[in-house]
Amino acid sequence: MKIMKKVQAGTLQSSDLMVFLEPAETLTVTIESTVLKQFGDLIRAKVDEVLAKHGVEAGEVRITDRGALDYAIEARLETALMRAEG
Amino acid sequence: MVTSLLSTDDLKQAQALVAESGLRFELPYGDLVGVFEAGRLVAVGARQGRVLKMLVVAASHQGGTLLDEVVTELVGRGYQEGIDSFFVFTSPALVPSFESLNFNLLVASGKTALLEYGDGLRRYLARYSRQVFPGSNGAVVANCNPFTVGHRYLVEEAASSVDHLYLFVVREERSLFPFPARFRMVQEGTADLENVTVLDTSWYAVSSVTFPTYFLKCDDPAGAIQMELDLLLFATRIAPYFHIATRFIGSEPFSRTTAEYNRAMHRILPPMGIGVRELERKSAVGAAVSASRVREMLARGELEGIAELVPVSTLDFLLSSEGIKIWDKGGDK
Numbered sequence: 001m002k003i004m005k006k007v008q009a010g011t012l013q014s015s016d017l018m019v020f021l022e023p024a025e026t027l028t029v030t031i032e033s034t035v036l037k038q039f040g041d042l043i044r045a046k047v048d049e050v051l052a053k054h055g056v057e058a059g060e061v062r063i064t065d066r067g068a069l070d071y072a073i074e075a076r077l078e079t080a081l082m083r084a085e086g
Numbered sequence: 087m088v089t090s091l092l093s094t095d096d097l098k099q100a101q102a103l104v105a106e107s108g109l110r111f112e113l114p115y116g117d118l119v120g121v122f123e124a125g126r127l128v129a130v131g132a133r134q135g136r137v138l139k140m141l142v143v144a145a146s147h148q149g150g151t152l153l154d155e156v157v158t159e160l161v162g163r164g165y166q167e168g169i170d171s172f173f174v175f176t177s178p179a180l181v182p183s184f185e186s187l188n189f190n191l192l193v194a195s196g197k198t199a200l201l202e203y204g205d206g207l208r209r210y211l212a213r214y215s216r217q218v219f220p221g222s223n224g225a226v227v228a229n230c231n232p233f234t235v236g237h238r239y240l241v242e243e244a245a246s247s248v249d250h251l252y253l254f255v256v257r258e259e260r261s262l263f264p265f266p267a268r269f270r271m272v273q274e275g276t277a278d279l280e281n282v283t284v285l286d287t288s289w290y291a292v293s294s295v296t297f298p299t300y301f302l303k304c305d306d307p308a309g310a311i312q313m314e315l316d317l318l319l320f321a322t323r324i325a326p327y328f329h330i331a332t333r334f335i336g337s338e339p340f341s342r343t344t345a346e347y348n349r350a351m352h353r354i355l356p357p358m359g360i361g362v363r364e365l366e367r368k369s370a371v372g373a374a375v376s377a378s379r380v381r382e383m384l385a386r387g388e389l390e391g392i393a394e395l396v397p398v399s400t401l402d403f404l405l406s407s408e409g410i411k412i413w414d415k416g417g418d419k
Contacts, residue, residue: 032190
C-alpha cells in the first residue's frame with residue numbers, strides 16, 4: 001500500500017507510542033524512544049516487519065515511543081497506515 | 087477525558103489553575119483543553135500555532151498521566167492543521183518531565199528552556215545536508231522584505247571574506263511580501279555570487295517561536311530572554327552544522343528591536359566562538375537604504391526612486407503582475 005496523506009495515530013502516554021506518516025519519495029524511518037538504548041533494535045525490527053507486511057515502500061515514518069510492547073507498536077502503526085491510505 | 091474549555095466557568099477554572107502554578111494566563115491561544123474530575127478542572131493546556139503553553143496539572147493530581155493526555159490532545163489537534171513539530175517553553179527544572187514525553191531540549195538559558203516535539207530541527211538540518219560546505223563560513227539572517235541594494239551590499243561584502251556564505255531568509259509570514267516571493271527575490275538577486283547559498287530559517291531563527299517580540303515590536307522584558315534563546319540556538323545548533331564562524335549584520339539606524347538584537351549578538355555570540363561583524367549600512371539618495379523605506383515608497387507610488395534602492399532583479403519582480411498584486415492593494419486584483 002501507499003502512504004497518500006499525512007496522518008497520526010497513538011498517544012504520548014507511557015507504554016504507548018505516537019506514529020506519524022507522511023508521503024515521500026523514499027522510505028525513511030526514524031524512531032525516538034525513551035527506551036531506545038535497550039530496545040531500539042527490537043522496535044525497529046517490528047516497524048520494518050509491519051511495513052513489509054503492508055508492502056510500504058515509500059514514505060516518512062516517524063515514531064515517538066514510550067516503552068510500548070510490540071503488539072501496541074503493530075496496532076498503532078497499522079491504524080496509521082489505514083488512515084494514510086484513503 | 088480531555089475536553090475543550092469553552093464556557094465561562096471552564097475559563098475561570100483554567101485561569102485559576104494556571105495562576106496557582108505561578109504561570110501567566112497568556113492570550114492568545116488557538117486551543118484550550120483540560121481534564122475534569124467531579125466537576126473540578128485538574129489539568130489544563132493550550133496551543134497557539136506550534137507553541138504549547140500553560141501546561142499545568144493540579145498539585146493533587148501530579149505523577150499520573152494527565153500531562154501526557156493533554157499534550158496528546160494538543161499535538162493531535164495541531165497535526166490536523168498540518169503542524170508536525172511543536173515547541174514548549176518551560177523552566178529548566180521541568181526539562182526531564184518533557185524529555186520523558188520524547189520532547190528534545192533545543193536550548194536552555196538561565197530561567198527558560200525551549201523543547202521541541204517532532205524532531206523538527208534534525209529534519210530541517212538534514213534537508214540541507216548536501217549544502218554543507220567545509221571551511222570557515224559566514225551567515226546572514228534577513229527578512230528581505232523586499233531584497234534591496236543594502237542586502238546585496240551586505241551579502242557581497244560578507245561573501246568576499248568567507249569560504250561560503252549562508253543567507254537565511256526569515257520564514258515567518260508577518261511581512262508585506264510573502265516568504266516565497268522574498269525567497270525568490272533573494273535567490274535572483276544573489277544568483278551571480280558563487281559562494282552564496284540561500285536557505286530558509288524555518289522556525290529556528292527569528293521566528294514567532296524563537297523571537298516573538300521581533301514581530302510584536304514591543305519592549306516586553308520577556309523579549310530579551312527570547313532574543314537570547316534565539317541566538318543560543320543559532321550558536322549551538324545551526325552554526326556548528328554549517329561550519330559558520332562569523333555572523334554578518336548591517337548597522338541598524340531605524341528599528342529599535344533590530345538594534346537591540348544586534349547588541350545582543352555582540353554580547354552572546356563571540357563568547358560561543360562566533361564572530362560578529364557589523365557593516366555600515368549602505369546609503370543611497372541621501373539616506374540609509376532600508377526595506378521599510380522601499381515599502382513606504384511603494385505605498386506612495388514613488389516608483390522612480392525605488393530603482394536606486396533595489397537591484398534590477400527585485401525591481402523586475404516588483405513591477406511584475408505578481409509583484410504589483412502584493413504591494414498595490416488598492417489596484418486591480
